[in-house]
Amino acid sequence: MTTDTTLVLGATGKTGRRVTARLRLRGTTVRAASRSGRTRFDWTDPGSWDPALRGADSVYVVPPSVPGPVHEFVARAEALGVRHLVLLSGRGADHWGDSTFGLDMRSAEEAVRGSKLEWTVVRANNFQQNFDEEAWHAPLVAGELALPADAVPEPFVDLEDLADAVVGVLAEPGRHAGRTYELTGPRALTFTEAVGLISLASGRPMTFRTISPADYAAALVREGLAEEDAHHLAEMFVLMERKLFATTTEDLETLLGRASRPFEDYVVRAAAAGAWER
DSSP states (O other): OOOOOOEETTSSHHHHHHHHHHHTTTTOOOEEEEESSEEEEEEGGGGGHHHTTTTTTTEOOOOSSSHHHHHHHHHHHTTTTTEEEEEEEEEGGOOOTTSTTTTTHHHHHHHTSSSSSSEEEEEEOOOOHHHHSSHHHHHHHHHHHEEEESSSOOOBOOOOHHHHHHHHHHHOHHHHHHEEEEOSSSSSSSSSHHHHHHHHHHHHEEEEEEEHHHHHHHHHHHTTOOHHHHHHHHHHHHHHHHHHSSSSSHHHHHTTSSSSHHHHHHHHHHTTTTOOOO
16 A cells, blocks of 8 residues: 555546556555546646646656647646656657657657656557457458558557556656666567457457558548548558567566566457457
8 A cells, every 4th residue: 555646647548447447456546537537637628737736646648649748747747746757658669760650659758758757658569459449449340450561560568468567667666767668569460360360269250451551541531530640540550561669578578577468368358258249
């Protein structure tokens, strides 16, 4: 049990809700913040920041989808006595060059690194749960996932592992201050291999098809995504094709003190829960 208070941004999101539950089980006082939660927090409304930050010792930061706001947020955190920030970012962010992908995450990293607070950056590959909690889910249920990928494998990260790692970092801020961790799964798979495993475990026919980044962006626009956002998402796959994210690291296992969960483990859990049933 600790008397410290941890503010979790995006507490109803994929990572935030998992981090929140784990912190509570550890006896940590958690302030779970979201746009519609008891603790209201909205990146587009700076007036909601101070009430959420006041009295917090540590903050788990899931950055907004636009660059810029984290700089002012960090300044407010410093002024209100926050001691430690843990930022979620993307794998190898300092190697993305002039790509338009991830400008939001790179801006957030710049803000956190430039602060006077203790900070830790946790960078991750694509999540395993993207196949059942994200835009990749509906196409799989329909029988075919089409993305501008497959020639280069991806070491997908299990969100349960990521949440365990984040909670460990929040529990020992001094030990992890000034560190950047690159989190991967234990091995890399192509999307064809990943979809094949999901098909086997779920008992449903599913296939993977490679398309161009331009075709993928166009498909996203047809589904209602803004053209600029669609282009940025397509750019992620361009970076993947450069093999920037294809290798594995030991950072996640080091933080966990155990082996990280393989993709097969995720697939079995998700299929047993009916993730790909109609």
